[in-house]
Amino acid sequence: MTAAAVPALVERAREGDARSVGRLVSLVEDESPLLPELTRALVPHTGHARIVGLTGAPGVGKSTSTNALIGELRRRGDRVAVLAVDPSSPFSGGALLGDRIRMGDHVLDPGVFIRSMAARGHLGGLAWTTPQVLRVLDAVGFDVILLETVGVGQSEVEVAGQADSTVVLLAPGMGDGIQAAKAGILEIGDVYVVNKADREGADRVARDLRSMLGLAERREGAWQPPVLKTAASTGTGVADVVDALAEHAAWLRESGGLHARRVRRAREEIETLALTELRRRWGTVGESDRLAELAEAVVAGETDPYAAAETLL
Amino acid sequence: MTAAAVPALVERAREGDARSVGRLVSLVEDESPLLPELTRALVPHTGHARIVGLTGAPGVGKSTSTNALIGELRRRGDRVAVLAVDPSSPFSGGALLGDRIRMGDHVLDPGVFIRSMAARGHLGGLAWTTPQVLRVLDAVGFDVILLETVGVGQSEVEVAGQADSTVVLLAPGMGDGIQAAKAGILEIGDVYVVNKADREGADRVARDLRSMLGLAERREGAWQPPVLKTAASTGTGVADVVDALAEHAAWLRESGGLHARRVRRAREEIETLALTELRRRWGTVGESDRLAELAEAVVAGETDPYAAAETLL
Structure with missing residues (x-):
């Protein structure tokens, strides 16, 4: 593929051709040299999509919830893309295949696009890939992008930082109260959902969560994250989640929070791209190797790491 | 504290003064401007300690195993430092306090030093802090440094990369076989230990693990990771683990693997220090802010992230 072919591929993707969307995403994943070209072609079409992060420990019903959210969003006329990211899997690219199959309700719907990514690639990892894939999905016309991550470790928090709104999923019977406090999820959720609400203990999880959220200090005018209950397998409560997300989106626009989040993300992306380019020049990515001699020294x-870093700069 | 006081502090730490060791570690954690000075003072004394990574999911008995390993190493005359790192905890600095208390058998032993770290700090996080703390512990004369991490996510794999030898702990009844394959622990362990060997299912976990390790392709002359069984709470099997670690250390020296690992770690550290310095200059760490304007643009x-990254460089 040549640089001249990029605008036409973007055009076909924007007309709704799923295969072209898939090819654009693959250009990012394959770290194509055409990415600067592609980015220029995409940028004028971006800024429309709402990016909704969805995170929660394994077993809370993330795939089922994604499936149910897609259904509700489609009923409201939104085109929906799902980007499922697994940062805990540095060695394998296929861990999420099962999830894609479980989200199969929507495989034949042309208004739905589903893609899984693992933390492969030579460049900056998911911090490098995720914003670029989100830009593709935004530019080709999806109204909502569901960014699904596994768990709530440090990498997941970084991925969640790419979203406009973050849904944190919990379920009864998983010791979630303590886990929540420990892993810092009280600081990343815009909407909390206790799934499997038909099971024993769901009310207690919701109550504990509300009281923990109530204890957190919030600035005046800040968003107060709601705690909702769903049974995603039957669809119960899912419309309320979509309503809460719409409210959060409106709040983000009115409060100036949306602009602030976008500026922060642009900063992070510029920085990641610049650092990746530097690492390429130094030889930790790609072929040359100016670092090797310094490391041997x-x-x-013969020298120390601080002095070597100064030499490199 | 002044730069002139650094060598004397290093000297006291090397004479065995635990408070001075603690102060040196704090200089790293507090991102002291004296670190280049300190590094120069430490480097001539490094290269003696064996760094042993210890990782495993919560519940496998990591603290008990650390405690038992300390005991066995002390019986053999080694001075032992423990650095317990929790990368999954970006928000809190105190998550590991409980572990320190559980390792309390050795709190009064001057040949043992125990320290916990969480992923705090403004600079490069654990990738920035860990190698510098390891250098302190090496230079002040510990024979073995146990580098304990929680779980096997991407951040943990990075921390494990700081070790000369990595022990992966498992336990029966945790679905470990599948988890092991998924999270890539088959690629990071030099010694595998099935703890709680007195419980039902331990033999099956060991057998499954041996067969999965047997399936992995290894180059000729490569290290074949042993699979051992322990009951750390009673000490059963712990001496075998220490023997296996000694064998791995000998193999590393003879095969040239030790030098290769040290060069790789030096590369990574130089790169991390250089990138951190650049980020400071760009304004994502510290006070100035050249990135902010570009992000707004x-x-x-008005521009795209690739073009902005080029401008920054």
Whole structure:
């Protein structure tokens, strides 16, 4: 593929051709040299999609919830893309295949696009790939992008930082109260959902969560995250989640929070791209290797890491 | 504290003064401006300690195993430092306090030093802090440094990369076989330990693990990771683990693997220090802010992230 072919591929993707969308995403995943070209072609079409992060520990019913959310959003006329990211899987690219199959209700719907990504690639990992894939999905015309991550570790928090609104899923019977406090999910959720609400203990999880959220200090005019209950397998409560997300989106626009989040994300992306380019020049990505000599010198005791870093700069 | 006081503090730490060791570690954690000075003072004394990574999911008995390993290493005359790192905890600095208390058998032993770290700090996070703390512990004369991490996510794999030898702990009844394959632990362990060997299912976990490790392709002359069984709470099997670690250390020296690992770690550290310095200059760490204008321009659609990254460079 040549640089000249990029605008036409973007055009076909914007007309709704799923295969072209898939090819654009693959250009990002394959770290194509055409990405600067592609980015220029996409940028004028971006800024429309709402990016909704969806996170929660394994077993809370994330795939079922995604499936149910897609259904509700489609009923309201939204085109929906799902980007499922697994940062805990540095070695494998296929861990989420099962999820894609479970979200199969919508496989034949042309208004739905589903893609899984693992933390592969030579460049900056998911911090490098995720914003670029989100830009593709935004530019080709999806109204809502569901960004699904596994768990709530440090990498997941970084991925969640790419979303406009973040839904944190919990379920009864998983010791979630303590886990929640420990892993910092009280600081990342805009909407909390206790799934499997038909099971024993769901009310207690919701109550504990509300009281923990109530204890957190919030600035005046800040968003107060609601705690909702769903049974995603039957669809109960899912419309309320979509309503809460619409309210959060309106609040983000009115409060100036949306602009602030976008500026922060642009900063992070510029920085990631610049650092990746530098690492390429230094030789930790790609072929040259100016770092190797310095590292040998450090191990030999001829210099120290701080002095070597200064030499490199 | 002044730069002139650094060598004397290093000297006291090397004479075995635990408070001085603690102060040196704090200089790293507090991102002291004296770190280049300190690094120069430490480097001539490094290269002696064996760094042993210890990782495993919550519940496998990591603290009990650490405690038992300390005991066995002390019986053999080694001075032992423990650095317990929790990368999954970006928001809190105190998550590991409980572990320190559980390792309390050795709190009064001057040949043992125990320290916990969470992923706090403004600079490069654990990738920035961990190698510098390891250098302190090496230089002040510990023979073995146990680097304990929680779980096996991407951040944990990075921390494990700081070790010369990595022990992966498992336990029966945790669905570990599948988890192991998924999270890539088959690629990071030098010694596998099935703890709680007195419980039902331990033999099956060990057998499954051996067969999965047997399936992995290894180059000729490569290290074949042993699968051992322990009951850390009674000490059963712990001496075998220490023997296996000694064998791995000997193999590393003879095969040239030790030098290769040290060069790789030096590369990574130089790169991390250089990138952190650049981020400081760009304004994502510290006070100035050249990135802010570029990010606003990207959000306004006046430029794109690739072009902005080039401008920054």
